[in-house]
Amino acid sequence: MIGAGGIGSAVIPALAGAGVGKLTIIDSDVVELANLHRQPLFTESDIGEPKAQLAAEFIARLNRFVEIAPKQERIGADNARDLLVGHDLVIDGSDNFATRLAVSDACVRTRIPLLSAAAVQFQGQVGLFRGRPCYRCFVGDAFDSDDCDTCAELGVLGALTATIGSFAAMLAINTITGIGEDQVSMLHLFDGEELKWCAIRIPADPGCRACGSA
Ligand SMILES: [Zn+2]
Numbered sequence: 001m002i003g004a005g006g007i008g009s010a011v012i013p014a015l016a017g018a019g020v021g022k023l024t025i026i027d028s029d030v031v032e033l034a035n036l037h038r039q040p041l042f043t044e045s046d047i048g049e050p051k052a053q054l055a056a057e058f059i060a061r062l063n064r065f066v067e068i069a070p071k072q073e074r075i076g077a078d079n080a081r082d083l084l085v086g087h088d089l090v091i092d093g094s095d096n097f098a099t100r101l102a103v104s105d106a107c108v109r110t111r112i113p114l115l116s117a118a119a120v121q122f123q124g125q126v127g128l129f130r131g132r133p134c135y136r137c138f139v140g141d142a143f144d145s146d147d148c149d150t151c152a153e154l155g156v157l158g159a160l161t162a163t164i165g166s167f168a169a170m171l172a173i174n175t176i177t178g179i180g181e182d183q184v185s186m187l188h189l190f191d192g193e194e195l196k197w198c199a200i201r202i203p204a205d206p207g208c209r210a211c212g213s214a
Contacts, residue, residue, distance in 0.1 A: 010165025
């Protein structure tokens with residue numbers, strides 16, 4: 001799980017409670033007051049403490065049979081491969097495009113399925129990628145160095161991150177266990193104003209520099 005923020009606060013308890021036996025939690029941040037409305041893993045007394053470690057302690061209290069590896073590191077292009085290799089599924093709940101693209105590129109190279117979940121303002125999306133097409137096919141190359149439209153700047157309701165995170169957890173469990181139709185290459189979009197879901201299929205980008213030759 002990349003990010004123990006709003007998305008992670010829904011995903012982590014759901015997976016640990018469902019009996020996912022090994023969880024790695026990667027997050028370099030500490031808890032801030034402005035996180036609390038959307039990150040119910042944490043409380044006011046946690047402010048200033050590292051999220052990865054706190055999330056690990058939460059899981060340990062919830063289900064002592066889960067093997068937890070908290071990593072207080074910022075994942076990026078330089079370390080993504082080393083941090084992700086060996087995992088069965090990567091769930092990205094980070095809050096910026098540069099991180100998401102670095103994670104996606106590493107997942108393509110290591111052939112690990114990627115479940116990407118994001119929410120901002122009243123919109124949320126959850127997509128599953130395995131090889132080609134990849135997340136970079138979907139968003140392109142424009143955002144690699146640009147931390148644009150983060151939750152911190154644009155705002156997001158806790159109810160929305162909980163909705164998107166819970167959907168992501170459901171998709172993760174179905175993917176791990178093989179329940180239901182394979183959702184690879186499908187992007188599920190949620191409109192928090194209309195309260196509607198829709199799904200689209202992501203096409204491969206013929207010029208994608210991550211998966212183009214995969
Ligand atoms: Zn691609």
